[in-house]
Amino acid sequence: MGLPAGLVKKLAAQGITEPTPIQTHAIPYALDGDDVMGLAQTGTGKTAAFGLPLIARMMDERAKPAPKAVGSLILAPTRELAGQIKDTLLPLVRDTPMKIGVVVGGQSINVQIKRLEKGTHILVATPGRLLDLLDRRALRLDDTRFLVLDEADQMLDMGFIHALRKIAALIPTERQTMLFSATMPKQMEEIAASYLRHPKRVQVSPPGKAADKITQELHFIAKAEKPGLLVELLDKHRDERALVFGRTKHGSDKLAKKLTAAGFKVAAIHGNKSQGQRDRALKAFRDGDVKVLVATDVAARGLDIPDVKHVYNFDLPNVAENYVHRIGRTARAGADGAAIAFCAPDEMGELKDIQKAMGLSIPVASGRAWEELPDPKAKPNRGGGGRRGKGRGGAPHGGKPGGAEGKPPRRRRRRGGGGRSQAA
Structure with a gap:
């Protein structure tokens, strides 16, 4: 050359x-x-x-x-x-x-x-x-x-x-x-x-296209039940590195504490951490002393962390392209990797944007699609909205909190868009 x-x-x-x-x-x-x-x-x-x-x-x-x-x-x-x-x-x-x-x-x-x-x-x-x-x-x-x-x-x-x-x-x-x-x-x-x-x-590859060796899956799940499902899935591969993406700094710290309490070796990085704290967390993750790294989008770009087998989108990003950057932390240098996304009722808009940007539908592993919450600018709909399905993401789960019969409150959905999110 x-x-x-x-x-x-x-x-x-x-x-x-x-x-x-x-x-x-x-x-x-x-x-x-x-x-x-x-x-x-x-x-x-x-x-x-x-x-x-x-x-x-x-x-x-x-x-x-x-x-x-x-x-x-x-x-x-x-x-x-x-x-x-x-x-x-x-x-x-x-x-x-x-x-x-x-x-x-x-x-x-x-x-x-x-x-x-x-x-x-x-x-x-x-x-x-x-x-x-x-x-x-x-x-x-x-x-x-x-x-x-x-x-x-x-x-x-x-x-x-x-x-x-x-x-x-x-x-x-x-x-x-x-x-x-x-x-x-x-x-x-x-x-x-x-x-x-x-x-x-x-x-060399169309914008918005994920690496070929990344296996993707999607779970429709109520927001309150996300931590429980994350613990359940992480428990299946405790010895492998996993990167978990949250949207906010405070939420990422809170999630890291919950995972630590569940017995995982966890570190967190986001914009409020000092450079020394961020460097130590990344080093511990690279060295294998920490198996789970909880991060905001500050970690989504460019970082070459070897042997990350699993990427979890605990919160879907409000900029669609960031989904591809996040899951690109796995399947590095030709290796295999898995990307798992959680979708709560108020994240259906973000999910639609992500799938449109990627030109594909992410395979559903559990639950059924939520009905998208109404646009607050639209005329009121008296016909009832809410969720379809039961329990965790619409699947029966034996009466756990947030179960079969409850309908989510009519909340104003966070509107996705460009610009810098709180996570940066």
Whole structure:
């Protein structure tokens, strides 16, 4: 593919000898200096798709960065993803003069300022912390020749569009830009038109498509009964890693406590946790000391956690595309995995959006579909609504609370939509 022999040797030492489809298509364009727009789901090797040609081109230049200067800038939406990108690239520059830095929130800004003083070849950053450092004149981007936007659609979801505009305006127009995204919302076209010049478009799987080796199933179940069903299902595979997604920070903490009380080794990560707490939780999960990780969507993108066998959507996401990103945490690198979704009466709208985005119906494992709650703007319907079926998701369960005869109250359904949810 035209990569330097030294880089290929380092890849081989990691057991990597064959490129993934996104790497096969993107790397030659990037080595030629073209701008690249890559569309591919998480877990397909996007980091190496932009990282390898980036390192190769900077090796060719052999330029030492000036004080506070940044040769290449990689922007990522979350601290965890930024750290993972750095960890992926570091072995590829070992035994070379090239320096890779990372700046994210939740860590000492003074320590980061000190590290940036001598200049950085490749800087991985979250947009918010980068702007803080630019305001303090701790670094400069006027010598930056390469810009990468990773998980660009999530940066839009998290409200970073204005930050991206400010940052891009500080980078020379004569640069190479690569943008990688799992989905292609309308606003992404604006981003591409603003930042990329005649980009080569690379798409290896349709947006919204989950990995082929993920087995999906759906349980229709009352909200109050979700914890009991989760414990029941987790109990069947206590020795295997499971990732459980909730929608809110408080709800995720509450669920983690319930699972701990049920005898599981559990950790939780979300936006209210400090960076140290998040790092320790992820390390314990990777090392196997913790078997169940409860997370908000902060963990849904980009994180490469090996051997996650099960992903539970305890709460359905209110942004349909996030379902695909969540379940993409399993079946990594060709392995098998299972994705289990719970659907309460007030989540039918989210379920319909998810299945429409994916172009398929998730197989039902238990219960029967709820009747969707009425739109509060619609005229009142006196004909009675509520649920169909009995018990847990419509299946008889021997008279447990929330059983056969009860109809759910007429509540206003949370309306799905774009933008950043509380979970971020």
